[in-house]
Amino acid sequence: MENLAKFSFSAVGSLFSDKLLDVFHGGSSPENLRILSMSDKTQLVCPHCSAVNRIPTSRLGDKPRCGKCKKPLFTGHPVELTDQNFAKVIQKSGVPVIVDFWAEWCGPCKMMAPAFAEASALLEPQFILAKLNTEVAQQTAAQFGIRSIPSILMFKNGQEVARQAGALNTQQIVQWARSH
Ligand SMILES: [Zn+2]
Numbered sequence: 001m002e003n004l005a006k007f008s009f010s011a012v013g014s015l016f017s018d019k020l021l022d023v024f025h026g027g028s029s030p031e032n033l034r035i036l037s038m039s040d041k042t043q044l045v046c047p048h049c050s051a052v053n054r055i056p057t058s059r060l061g062d063k064p065r066c067g068k069c070k071k072p073l074f075t076g077h078p079v080e081l082t083d084q085n086f087a088k089v090i091q092k093s094g095v096p097v098i099v100d101f102w103a104e105w106c107g108p109c110k111m112m113a114p115a116f117a118e119a120s121a122l123l124e125p126q127f128i129l130a131k132l133n134t135e136v137a138q139q140t141a142a143q144f145g146i147r148s149i150p151s152i153l154m155f156k157n158g159q160e161v162a163r164q165a166g167a168l169n170t171q172q173i174v175q176w177a178r179s180h
Contacts, residue, residue, distance in 0.1 A: 023055050041057060042094035046066040051067065053066055078117060081131065081140070087158075089130060093155075101151045101153065108150060118170045122170070134149060150166070162176075
């Protein structure tokens with residue numbers, strides 16, 4: 001039994017090699033190795049250095065820090081997305097990501113920004129909130145056919161699952177998030 005458990009653990013480890021960082025792994029005693037499995041863990045992309053971390057799901061609320069840069073994985077503020085990091089954050093995040101598509105010239109977008117930031121603090125760690133400036137990340141905005149801003153899109157496992165156009169207040173953002 002013990003050999004089997006170790007084998008499955010090292011198979012998982014070698015698949016992802018050094019691209020994944022284990023946080024809170026609690027040492028490497030046989031007991032700890034035995035309880036490790038992908039289903040117990042949630043992947044998170046570090047908002048500071050983009051490293052992919054694996055956190056025991058039960059400890060998402062314990063202010064986890066990035067295994068690489070040691071900064072907090074949840075900051076209480078929306079993550080800034082670009083054409084460069086968008087796909088990675090959307091695809092590698094184990095919790096739903098809500099993206100606010102906005103622009104500098106858009107009045108309602110600016111009005112909604114404080115509410116979105118507030119919602120970010122309320123919805124972590126069940127959700128990750130992120131912002132995408134449609135004038136800077138034009139490729140991504142075009143890819144999702146964003147015609148009206150602000151628009152918020154929810155992604156689960158890399159797929160868009162919900163979309164809402166128009167400015168919302170904090171309460172409305174939180175309710176919208178939890179209803180999907
Ligand atoms: Zn980091």
